[in-house]
Amino acid sequence: MDLLYTVSRKPNCNPSKSGPDYDVLHDGRTLCCISSQSIVAFSAITELEDCWGKSWGSHVYIADLNVPWHCHKVISNKAIVTALEWDVPGDKLLIADVDGNVQLWTFKDHLLNEWVCLGTVSFPGEHILSALFFHNGKKTNLVPDMKDAMQYTEKFKSLPLTPSVRGFGGSPIDGCVVVTATGMIGAIICLQEGQGVPLLLHTSESLSSTRSRITAADICFGKNGNFMVALSSGRVSLPVHCVRVTVKLVDEKCVLNTQALPSFFPHSGPINDIQYRHVSQLKFAARDDADCLIIATNGDSGCVIELWELREKPVPIHKTFQPKNHNNQSEPYKTMVWQHQCHYVAQCPVVCVTTSKLSLVSAVPPVGYITVALSDGSIHCLFRDTLKQAAQTSQNVIARNDDTPSTKQQKLHIRISHADMSCIGLVLAAVDAQGHLYVYRLSPFSEPSGPVSVSCASTLLEYCMMTGFDWWDVLVSLRPEIIDAVCERFSENFNRQSASIQQFYYIKQLNIKTSLYRLSMNGQSKAADLTSLLMLHSVATAFKSLLRPSDLSNHEKGPAESLANVMTESITDVDKVLLHLEAKEFTVEPSTLQSLQQLIQWVADLALNLLARLPEQRQVSNKGSGYELLRDYKALNTLRELLVIIRIWGLLRQSCLPVFVRSAENLDVLALLFKLLSRLIQNTEPDENLIDDCCLLPSQVMIPPLNSPQKLIAITSPLFFCQSLPIQLEWGTEPDSLLYVPEINPVEGAMQSEQIIDCTRHTYLGKHPSVVKQCTRCAGVAFQQFLTRTAAIRAWDMRWARECLCGGHWRLHYFSSI
Structure with missing residues (x-):
């Protein structure tokens, strides 16, 4: 578990410690969430460029993990943001606050720093605790017994899942569900109406017959398109309730149905210590695994992390009431109950529990990590099936100041506020109370004891190609000496596939190979x-x-x-x-x-x-x-x-x-x-x-330039392997240490030009264009708008509207700041 980089406020936002404690002005509850496209959304109590705490509130920013110093503000909210969630494709962002407002945002023209609000739904007086987007019904798993198979159809299996909400013809519908502190479940359905603003339908229901105060809640995808909700009132003397929720669209109306499921009391297993009294966190082990629940309980001097699983258990009843099979023989009566499996004890209270977003491997029990952030700044990485510690790190670091002697450097106590894991599970992002970002590299699930191997990296890249997930976290997990071997194995496996599969994934595999060689x-x-x-x-x-x-x-x-x-x-x-x-x-x-x-x-x-x-x-x-x-x-x-x-x-x-x-x-x-x-x-x-x-x-003939060297300032560049970790970064400041200009030998006698070339249309933009689109991965530049609008060139522009030629994300960039 290595800390790759940290992104903090500029030095002028940290006045001299001889004055008042200015960190208190920026201190508060913050959140973060990583999308399937490696875009992190996080909140801060004050604006990142505010040095004196005058912009107190709740500000939501997004940043590409490859260029995290380029952060873009989505919204400044007066009420404290309590939930941040991305949808499965990574296109929409949900922002919910303590006043019951739920906002849906998306990229404008597919630009990272241009955002548009799709709509707002308000549940007045409701403190929203948790939220989750609808599932689109697409899920691909790696078959563990066939991980060395040559054919993708044998190695990966597409599971037949039901979308959370189905429309005409069974097509999935966008939307989300939220859980509030009063025990209410709310549902929002997003109906697309042409090219205009979508229509938002919403409704709400009580999760139980009586409303009660809820302090911890989590939502996951259940079977048959429903949701599973776990609720706790905060005390171990009260049960943890589980509810099945179904959302339907009936006659252009949103309909909610709830059903109570078996509940249980924490600490009913081998742990029976009264010092752990407060249930701090509830987390399903994965968003698509409703049979495994993590419970974090705080006490006076530590915490307990418990793993509970939903199991089928036989119940002894009188033979008169026992069910009969087709041979008229008695069968034992079975019911579903929650059973305590294992636990992990720490010496500090827990702040945040992070679990995997998806179960990549179709294994029983599912494999994966659970990370626990404690109040002392440490992060513990645990195996999901046994809760044994896999790795540990601490954020109690020494403040670096070139003007201060080492004997006078102060030890800072970092307070991690929230953390989230990438979809592939190789990267963990955390934010502290001041809005600083910390990005960690995790070992793969299949090889927890060491760095990623060639076969594992190739398999994960193939998984990203099949699912459409971004592969940035795989790139930062590689070692420079295995890059060529990974690319060669990835290419060999792809060439063994059928012609139809090669044709379908041809563009994506070229993007992955290009990003590998660019490292x-x-x-x-x-x-x-x-x-x-x-x-x-x-x-x-x-x-x-x-x-x-x-x-x-x-x-x-x-x-x-x-x-x-x-x-x-x-x-x-x-x-x-x-x-x-x-x-x-x-x-x-x-x-x-x-x-x-x-x-x-x-x-x-x-x-x-x-x-x-x-x-x-x-x-x-x-x-x-x-x-x-x-x-x-x-x-x-x-x-x-x-x-x-x-x-x-x-x-x-x-x-x-x-x-x-x-x-x-x-x-x-x-x-x-x-x-x-x-x-x-x-x-x-x-x-x-x-x-x-x-x-x-x-x-x-005069040879024109074809691939003019483009300066690159990004994490995934050859200079990344030359840096001493962690890399210290600042919001809004490009690091000179990562500036890399590729050395591409031009053809002898070729014409040289200092003008900027559009990487999609191959036109000259001049030396100083006013505004351009820039890729966050390859630093390619494209013009924002063109005058020629024939059908052919319009189709060509639409080909690159969503992403760059390399598969990276666009952001609007003013040339004066390049």
Whole structure:
């Protein structure tokens, strides 16, 4: 359990200790929650830039764990926020407060620092204790006995789950449930109505026949789409109640049904010490495991963490009332009861208990971690099935001050307020009472005693690819010496899958491989090649989707298939290829062709860069490890197909053709590129004549820049492995120690430019654009709005509206602060 980094307020927000205790101004109950996309939402009592406590209230911020110093405020709430929750996809954020207000927020235009409120529902006079979004019915588990299987269909199983609330055709509906301090359950259904503000339907019911004061509560997903709610009034002398809740949409109305389940008294097992009197926390062992409950009880000088499981137990009754089976034989009567399994005793009161969000492995009992934050600043990591300690760390650190001698450094007592675990379970985020963020790295469940192995990392990356979860916590758990091995194993397993699975997950696996190579100093050129491969695949898909067959009765063989068949022939003259194609099948409107000119230009620039790099790459390495685009003949053949399409489109509208700076006006660059690429594909190893022709290419045509180095300041960079942990960070300040500029050797004689290039449209944005979108993972830049709005380019922009080319998140960024 390693502390990766801490993010605190700026030094000017911590005045000299010789004055009054300014920490008290920022002290209070704070919360945090990590989404499935590695976005952390947390609350602070004062604004992070407020040094004097004038903004007292409850302020909710979000930050990408990869660039945590860029925090963005969602809302400033006057009432204390008591619940923060993300939905399963990580798109919506729930904010509930002590006054009974529930707000649903989401990203505006998929930007991290632009938020819009979907609506607010108020339960007046209700102190909300816990909240949970509806489940969408999608769940994928790793089969433990088949973790070494080659096929994804054997290794991962999609469980048939019922969505929490179903709409027309059984489709899942968005919404949430909340539990209040008076024993009330509230439900909110979010109905989408076109492109406008969604309609929020809500209702509330009592969880029992009589309302009572509740101090601890938790909600989890039950079976058949219902919810399980655990309640405690705070005293061990009173039972812990369990209730099943069902939410339905009936005639455009929200309907709630509750059913009481078996209850139990804490400390009914081997623990029977009266000093533990107050039930502080109730937590289900996982959000999808309703049969296992964690109870944290505080006392005068410590706490007890108990594990209770719901088991089927036979009950002796008179034989007259015993049930009969089909053979008319008596069977023992069985009922469900809560049984105490084990406990863990600590010497300080518990502050927060954190459990896994999901059960990744379909094992009985489920595996996972439980983390316990104590009042002395320590965090204990326990095994979920036995509550034995797996790791421990303490936040009682020494304050570092370069201007103060080490003999005068003060020991600070950090008060952890809340913690949350990532979906994969490899990262734990905690916030203290002052709103400082602490991010820890945990060992994987399958290998708790040491660092993550190659097989475990590859399996977790495959799980993220299958489920759509972010894989950032897997990246920070890797060691630099196993990155190449992990990428190689991940690629080998992917290539063994069926064609349909490879096609479905092709983009996501390229994103994962690119992020792996980007972690290594020696992998930057491989990451650049994979990025070019991903863009080439996307451009080819976009271009071929514009082609329409002339014979509508024959859907099996369209223009793209006809072109692929011609490409199998040994033709090196692009104009001879046109003789084998039906010209009218490649006809596209001239206005559409003109809007695609920058993508057409990029295809030609890629071909120029690849061929100009061929002599140098042949000398540097001979079949080196890792990915090289020049050795991917399938990708090179796709590039040849695009050159043929561009040639045809140039006959329709000459202005859409790529622009070249040539040494001779009569040089046909497109024909030359097609000829050289065809010769490269036809030979396993390039011959000397081809090498000589490629060496002459920079003197014939100006080589434009393709992958200009982009400065990167992020956690997942090669410099992360050079840092001494923990990394000390500040809100709003980019750390110079993490500044990394990839060293990508440009082609000899290539044109250099200092202008910023849009990473999705491949247009020049100038040296100082006013405002741009910037990726939080690869630092790629894209323009926020464009004027050209043809259908083709609008579809292209929508392809990258939600996330960057690398799969990272967008944030609106002013260039003056880059």
